[in-house]
Amino acid sequence: MTGDLTFDAIITARLVMSSAADPNPVFVTEDGAHVSPAAFDRMAGQAAAWLRQQGVARGDRIAVWLPNVTEWMALLFGAARIGAVVAAVNTRYRTAELHHILKSSGAKLLVFESSDRHADFRAMIDALDRSDLPDLTALAAIDGALPAVQGLPVTHCRFDDLDPLPMGEARASDPVALFTTSGTTSLPKLVLHTQASLALHAWNCARAHGFDQPGAEFLAAMPFCGVFGLNACLAAIAGGAPVHLLSAFSVGPALVIAKAARITHFFGSDEMFRQMWAADADALSQARLCGFAAFTPGLGAVLREMAEAGLPLAGLYGASEVNALFSIQPQSLPVEQRLQGGGLPSSGPQVQLRVRNPETGELCPDGEAGVLEIRGPTNFAGYFRNPEATARVVDAEGWFTTGDAAYLRGDGTFVYLARNGDFIRLSGFLTDPAEIEEVIERHPSVTKAQVVGVTHKGQTRPVAFVLPAEGSSPDPAGIVEHTAANLAHYKVPVLVIPLDAFPTTESANGVKIQKAKLRTMAEERLAGGA
Structure with missing residues (x-):
């Protein structure tokens, strides 16, 4: 095709x-x-x-x-x-x-x-x-x-x-x-x-991910209003796999369909897989590919447990501009690497990848983190009625600047790290905030943490926002001390701010934490002398 x-x-x-x-059938309704x-x-x-x-x-x-x-x-x-x-x-x-x-x-x-x-x-x-x-x-x-x-x-x-x-x-x-x-x-x-x-991407995904293989059955739980839900559905249609419809994700109906239809392909958020696994670890026993997006902080250990038990979980990458299921990590990789975002592009050699250092403008060698750029026939046509915004992210040669931090592995695959704006350069080192968040979440008074970087006294410093564990009241000083005992000094938060809830926004793929709003809150607190 x-x-x-x-x-x-x-x-x-x-x-x-x-x-x-x-x-x-093309579809099997609820x-x-x-x-x-x-x-x-x-x-x-x-x-x-x-x-x-x-x-x-x-x-x-x-x-x-x-x-x-x-x-x-x-x-x-x-x-x-x-x-x-x-x-x-x-x-x-x-x-x-x-x-x-x-x-x-x-x-x-x-x-x-x-x-x-x-x-x-x-x-x-x-x-x-x-x-x-x-x-x-x-x-x-x-x-x-x-x-x-x-x-x-x-x-x-x-x-x-x-x-x-x-x-x-x-x-x-x-x-x-x-x-x-x-x-x-x-x-x-x-x-x-x-x-x-969209049609070419559907065809490429059907071949790359086995939607065209005998016995393939797809569970459609992600909403069609976003590329995550739509691209997977189109791939199933193109490949000949029946699409089992869920009008909206709910654990009970998802489990019933997964077992009755012997679902082989399911794509969703990490939290969807966690809920299904906790309710019935055998529901996806016939699964061949379970692609997930990491939307929920702190599920790494649970996902590793599920993958090591045999669930064919694989991290993926996608964006509205380049389609969801743009890439998926190969099942042949060790579990730790397979659960990282990114992977091998579904369109194979039809698309090109490169990573650029956002500070020097130079292209990065394999293994060095920078901003991911993509060129291919499955890229979007532009932002509707917004040529200025399109020109800011698509160059004259058709390369789309994703704004996502990533690095190339050298074998045709890549690793997605985070939105570029979410990464923090601390003391000259590009630092994944998740590394700091995981340490903070090990403190007994904390259930979830989010870390952002802000400028403080001429340097970029991390600020942590935390949600309390049940029955606890987070002690900022104690959390700082705990972090200092486990991480390099430059990763220790300059400020810890307890919250009742993180600011969020709805998207087609679920709820997303508003990192930009957290940065603004951190800047305001620091400016106020906190």
Whole structure:
């Protein structure tokens, strides 16, 4: 497969590879319904026809605010069939975040589910400032027509009674999806991908990670509104592995599906794997690949225990700009190395990697940490309606500066260390804050720690934020003394600040700690003479 792929080409490949006698379903819904390749092809064509009825044309944007349901994928493939673009909205978002995506994308149609048990989406839509959203002209709910909201009728997003639009209009160069960046330091930007970048990446992942092997079964628990959830799902579709849908992750249903369907592929956060392992260590006994992202501090020992017990855990790397599952650590590596972020690129020699020293501007040799840069046909097309932001991270030769600290191993793999801004250069040494955090968390009064670097008296010094262990009250002086007894002097926090909770932000992949806000808090405390 090459970079001229479209979403229709993914469906065509599934139709070709399907056995007429017993085709693998594309989806298995939570209630057990099977959606065959032919049925999904028809569903995508009907979604395209429905979008046309709503006045959606080539280049138009539609916002999809849905959990992991078949309608989500039908709308994506249907939009692709007519050259329209899906702006993916996180179901955890609320009015302000929804407003930002609708305004930034210029979406003319918003599709949502009104009966979601976790939130009142209709009420949040009603709270939007319509005067600031001139492009939004239509609303639709997958669970039925509703009374008008702010003068906009809410139509029923139903297309099973329509004649499907045939394939033939889609172009590989068509923009097809907009994803939000995490937005931990500023308003999130919209990352634009074309049909070619997403479809090629899906095909590459299917081959690289065994989605195309007999017996492969994929559990889709990460939300489709982010690349982590969507890329893995597209890879399963491209490879022929049935996608078992979870509308939202919950341990009980995940365990039931994992055992009943003999799940072989699952991708999620470290905390998801911890919860499943704690509840039933045998649930993923048929797993071939369990890719995880390290979102939760302090789980290293638990992950090592799980991997050493035989769970095929592997650290991975991804970003909205270069797709999730961009790389995964090979299973052949020792456990310690296999659990590091990074790995071998899923697209193999189609992509190029390099690491640059952010201070000198020189390229780093293997083993030396710097900022990771990536070039390849699966990179994003740019930030939507934001050429200035695009120019800041993509050079004239197409290299994307990730802003992530990493180093190359010299064997085609790399190790992701952290967001570059999260790393601290202390006394001239590039220091991973996790090293300090792990030591602090061994103090009996601390359950979790976060360390940031701030300028204090002309030098970068670490500041620690800690959450109390149950029944304890952290003693900053005692924590400093404990750290000094275990680490080099320059790694000892100049200040320890107890908190009830870390500041966080929602993303498509889960909750993320706002390091930038912690740095601001540390600077304010130091400036106040603390």
